[in-house]
Amino acid sequence: MNKPILNVKNLTMSFGGLKALDDVSISIEKGQIAALIGPNGAGKTTFFNCITGIYEPTKGVVEITPPGKNTQSLRGLKPNYVTERGIARTFQNIRLFHGMTVLENVMIGRHCRLSSGIIKAMLQPPSQKNEEQKAVTDSYEILEKIGLEKYVNDMAVNLPYGAQRRLEIARALATDPFLLLLDEPAAGMNPQETKELDDLILWLRDNENLTILLIEHDMKLVMSLSDWIHVVDYGKKIAEGTPEDIKANSDVIKAYLGDESDDA
Amino acid sequence: MRWINIALGVAVAGIICFFAVRELLIDPMYFFELFLGGLTRGSIYALIALGYTMVYGIIQLINFAHGEIYMIGAMTALIVASVLGMWGWNTAVIVILAFVFAIVYSCAYGFTVEKIAYKPLRNAPRLSALISAIGMSLFLQNYVMLAQTPEYLPFKSLIPDFKFWEPFAHIITSVEITIIVTTVIVMILLGILIKFTRIGKAMRATAQDKVMSALLGINVNNVISATFVVGSATAAIGGVLIACHVGQINFFIGFLAGLKAFIAAVLGGIGSIPGAVLGSLVLGISESYFTGYFYSEYEDVFAFTILVIILIFRPSGILGRHDAQKV
């Protein structure tokens, strides 16, 4: 059997006395759309941060096996190297570059796939010009795929909320990932936008050869999209399985009804 | 990496201890005098550093004009003391009034500066607020220079040579011991204010989380004003005391003293009040030894070097907290 694309074992992350993640093991298969769910403060975002190198986990193993490559560990890698290895993410609280246009935001994603340095940037030999031109067209194409091309030269901050969330996805795609981590991509979206997001995620999996792990509170979206669901509560993993399994799982129901009644 | 740091730290500490002990054995009296000199210096730094650290803790701004507030305190004391002196008032009354006026006026200036130059910039880029602070500093310096004089003014010490202190006066003067004692008292009072009073609690809450504090009904604007006022008051006390110690002032004294105090605040961990005190003492005492045993002209170089070294090993200062930023 193929190795899982992402393999996390016994991951623990403590902040002072608080264990935001406690011995969590999760593995994701290639081509899956997996979901990570749990009440607010359960440690989902912390899980993303530990994988992408923004936090250094207290304990545990984080391994990836990119398609066609060998297994490697991500522990202790800086975020930029994690991205270079092919993992891209979006942020729960949107973190776009507000001093830049939409296109430039996507071009930042291309950054680690470009080679020209400072000297080339100043002298602009043909190789640099071509690369730059290609970065522009590549980024534009990504915007077209995501459906944001009409905003191309607008400042990122001036976009409507839903479009900002999609721009985060576009920016992540620009880094050429094999694994995409989405942190509450539907938060704050209206039903129409959520529907479009649903289509987009499926399209990405099928046409871009991506594996996707998403954190989401919108249960309808999660249940319809996911192949596999992982549930965490108070930093501990309490269940995993197909959407049907999870719906029927009494621990999950308890976790949600216990302290979350306002969430859809 | 961690072990290298620790080993380096131990090695440096060992070398310092070795030299300290050697000097102590050669000339204990000189060693002790330098220590007291450093303590005095550190106390003054602490009085000014408090204002920096409190303001930074609450609005994350390097209040460049803080040094000028301290200068205005000293200047006001000088003016009040001279006027009353010429009117032939009683010395004790003059001393008290000079201190009171210095404190009141410094507070008023601190309050006003915040309202004009920082409050409108609460939501602006932080660099803009910093430039505004620098502009304020420049303005106040030139305002005092133009309205008074660019020359150094002699400052007759407000603190008499205490009779009862005479036996010790050859080791540490009355002024110096007053500085140290006053600083200790101010620190204790400030500690009480921060820990136990309503406004102190509000300050701590606001420093933690402005939005949350506002939601809980704390008037954030008032808390910020109060922070400036308290910081200005301690700076004024520092200003008057150092003027007594040095014996002269001019419009420019605030800048360098402010810079040093700011270094001390960063050294201790900016935002932390005990940190500011500790940082000031560390800086004052080590500077005193450095100038006493090595080169006095490189005093400031030494201060900055200490700062860089400490920040490299402890990026948030000695007592500063180092949180992972929440993402």
Add this chain to the structure above:
Amino acid sequence: MAIKNQIKQSLIIAFWFMILTFPIMVIKVNTIRHTIDFRWANLVGVGIVTFFASMTWNYFLRRNEDQKKKEMDDDIPLIHRLLQNDRFRRPFLGVVAAFFLAYPFVFPMYHTSIMISALVYVMLGLGLNIVVGLAGLLDLGYVAFYAVGAYAYALLNLHFGLSFWVVLPISALLGTFFGVMLGYPVLRLRGDYLAIVTLGFGEIIRIVLENWDSFSNGPRGIGDIPAPTFFGHQFNQENTMVYIYFIVIGLVLMTIFFVNRLENSKIGRAWIALRDDEIACQAMGIDKFKTKLTAFALGATWAAMGGVVFAAKTSYINPMSFTIWESITILCVVVIGGMGSAIGVIAGALVLILLPEYLRAVSEYRMLVFGALQVIVMVFKPDGLIKSVRKVYTFNVQEKAIHEQTNT
């Protein structure tokens, strides 16, 4: 009704300021003759000035808020809108070019000299703009690299007889080198810590220059620094000034040219991303430390070149030219002009350097005005006088569509 309230409020404020400024503005003690002057006229003056200042202050503050509500962030500064307009751009650039070409021949040497200073600040400002405006690193010790350049020329010329044109590239490399050396230990620090540490480095370099006599000749400084030669030819004093003027113009043009290219390149975008959001920037695969270091080192490169020109122009340097105030002035050029905006920085340098020079008539007050101006500009235009504008890319959507049709 509203106006009545405002007048009342302004009266209170005026009264407050009269009390506030009383000891310093009114009382003046003459310690020699033992007399006290009460300058009551000042009190009245303060009252009147603060009353009107308060009225206008409030008026503009309110207007600013109304405007903010109305328009979003996408208002493009007038100058950029004009420059985007082809009909306007050519004549405008033509006029500017003609002005700067004719300047040294029309105005006397004194004015040329001042303009050279201003243009050196344009260079310094554009260099610091990379560090502060684009990469968002608060550098308060920029003057250190300026000093490196100036002393490099003075000393290399003194000891080895190297000429201006030889030292210029050497000093650029020295600047880069010092930038990397200083940046390496300190760029890991958080924003404000970086500010105070760089300020420290600036001061350290100055103090060392002041005290290390055998190296730098101490506070006496170094004199007789030769002006640049033109293929070995030395001009007379007046022509030298004109010559230096054109050298600086050339350097400024070069700076604009390169900075503009950098700004719209991979590295320039990385700087801005880093400034806007360090964490997101890293998550996009950008090496934070390396990106910061390149900005810091490049900024230092330009400062050092500026230093060489400065030394060549004044022919005498001493450590007093490299105080912290110099760093602060350059920082003000960047922030007041408009962070990240090259046009803003140029405008900022010209205004901030030329204005005080020509305010010398009221020279006593110029630093006072300068300080007040900084506060006022920041309060009313926190993004600086001219905001930066990003490059606009055009796409031929139709052509693309045809292309795709033939493909399928």
